[in-house]
Amino acid sequence: MTRPALRGNAALPACAASLLVLASVGPADAADCALEPQGEGRVAAVIDARSFRLEDGREVRLAGIERGGTDGASGRAALSAIAGGRDVTLHGEDDTPDRYGRQGAFVFATGSEHSVQSELLRRGEALFSADTADKNCAAALAAAEGAARDAKLGIWAETSAIKNTESPGDILAAIGQFTVVEGRVLSVRQAGAMIYLNFGRNWTRDFAATISRRIVPVFENASLGPKSLENRRIRVRGIVSSRGGPRIELFRVGQIEVLGGK
Known part of the structure; x- marks a missing residue:
């Protein structure tokens, strides 16, 4: 079963990194927080x-x-x-x-x-x-x-500190926990009021990150529009839930880190 295709304008250019690219910021000091x-x-x-x-x-x-x-x-x-x-x-x-x-x-x-x-x-x-x-x-x-x-x-x-989207069972075992997950976005689809970043082809089993349609402009303004993430490796973080397969809902652009390369 597949989700309906995401409608809209052409994809925005994919950014090389998220707002929080770790290599681009200096050391923390007291003034930072x-x-x-x-x-x-x-x-x-x-x-x-x-x-x-x-x-x-x-x-x-x-x-x-x-x-x-x-x-x-x-x-x-x-x-x-x-x-x-x-x-x-x-x-x-x-x-x-x-x-x-x-x-x-x-x-x-x-x-x-x-x-x-x-x-x-x-x-x-x-x-x-x-x-x-x-x-x-x-x-x-x-x-x-x-x-x-x-x-x-x-x-x-620990090698399991970052969960791999190719092992959805490992992510599912972390339901209710704050978790960091990494993988390639295979497709971006819309279903109702939600946008799905799909990391697998079986949406009832594989991992997906979700974004509410109403806050998509926030991500687009940060050069992280959902369609721009298609076929890119990204790292997401948040609380794992289960709606068929494991899910993490994205509320803020800081939850996404775009990794180098296509």
């Missing part, structure tokens, strides 16, 4: 790989990253080593708690030039989540992840 100050405090306890409690009782969730791999103990130990017992400053667009009462923030330990998020990424203990609106911050975090990936540190030491 130093958004508006949102308070300070001392870390009293590390809760998990992405959150901690301050001495005043506030719970803080690290923005801009997702837990890497399945070993929560490793991530928690890494966060403890970087921020445990340290004085920290919090930065972000606002300090509104999430539904669990946690304040999302970019965090800097006193005396460190890099954010806690950047340090975790550099050690291969986290994944860049691509949900950061600030471009400088996003580029810095992407570069930090890229450095760990190139050096095969932490999660990147």
